[in-house]
Amino acid sequence: MxxxxxxxxxxxxxxxxxxxxxxxxxxxxxxxxxxxxxxxxxxxxxxxxxxxxxxxxxxxxxxKLTLIVGKEIDHYTRSRYNYHMQRVNAMHRRKLASEWKWEHRMMQIxxxxxxxxxxxxxxxxxxxxxxxxxxxxxxxxxxxxxxxxxxxxxxxxxxxxxxxxxxxxxxxxxxxxxxx
Incomplete structure (x- = not known):
């Protein structure tokens, strides 16, 4: 009704x-x-x-519950990413490692x-x-x-x-x- x-x-x-x-x-x-x-x-x-x-x-x-989830950005494949991180300087390494992508996810209760x-x-x-x-x-x-x-x-x-x-x-x- x-x-x-x-x-x-x-x-x-x-x-x-x-x-x-x-x-x-x-x-x-x-x-x-x-x-x-x-x-x-x-x-x-x-x-x-x-x-x-x-x-x-x-x-x-x-x-419904909205969650904000941080996810690390996938730059390369894991081995290429590790090789690249060894080659760059420490300042750039910290910047690359701290990049996160924020996602909104809905969860049903x-x-x-x-x-x-x-x-x-x-x-x-x-x-x-x-x-x-x-x-x-x-x-x-x-x-x-x-x-x-x-x-x-x-x-x-x-x-x-x-x-x-x-x-x-x-x-x-x-x-x-x-x-x-």
């Missing part, structure tokens, strides 16, 4: 859903909220976008990778207590305060992991159901 009003409203509401879900996520370790409800609120905008535009458009617009990252972050946040001879999932807190977030610690790492896990699972379910 694609109407002009719904298509325009969804594009405007996705950032609102994302900002509100991050607010609920970071508010959660002191007040009601947290990673689970934040992940559900964050996925609402994507669900509506998939209902309007489809899963391929959602993957294309929101789950699959929901299964979001799930795996969230599960890894949530599980490893519990292991940080072992470094202080405490039990699994014992909390550690930093000595400084971040203005919006508050005092960072391992519970916020756990909440971020749960947030990514819930967001990835809901996206995966939505994509599978929209393709059928």
């Amino acid at each position: 694609r109407t002009i009003i719904l298509a325009t409203a969804i594009r405007l509401l996705i950032p609102v859903f994302q900002v509100f879900s991050l607010y609920i996520l970071f508010r959660g370790h002191n007040h009601p909220g947290g990673g689970f409800i934040g992940g559900l609120i964050g996925s609402i905008g994507f669900i509506l976008y998939v209902m309007t535009y489809g899963s391929k458009q959602t993957l294309k617009h929101y789950l 699959e929901p299964i990778y979001i799930i795996a990252t969230g599960l890894l972050l949530a599980a490893t946040s519990g292991f940080l207590g072992f470094f202080t001879q405490g039990p699994y999932m014992s909390s550690l807190w930093a000595d400084f305060v971040i203005p919006v977030i508050g005092k960072p610690g391992t519970p916020i790492l756990f909440d971020i992991g749960v947030y990514l896990l819930v967001l990835g699972i809901v996206l995966k379910i939505t994509f599978v159901m929209s393709e059928e």
Whole structure:
């Protein structure tokens, strides 16, 4: 179902859903909220976008990551390049060796990778207590305060992991159901 009003409203509401879900996520370790409800609120905008535009458009617009990769310029074949580098002076050798070609590459983020990252972050946040001879999932807190977030610690790492896990699972379910 694609109407002009719904298509325009969804594009405007996705950032609102994302900002509100991050607010609920970071508010959660002191007040009601947290990673689970934040992940559900964050996925609402994507669900509506998939209902309007489809899963391929959602993957294309929101789950693409642009990477800037440096690649050494291939001057010659390797043996000819080495021979040439032996013959030129040191200043010119440094200039030739530092020439890089920058490429933009697009990488698609699959929901299964979001799930795996969230599960890894949530599980490893519990292991940080072992470094202080405490039990699994014992909390550690930093000595400084971040203005919006508050005092960072391992519970916020756990909440971020749960947030990514819930967001990835809901996206995966939505994509599978929209393709059928």
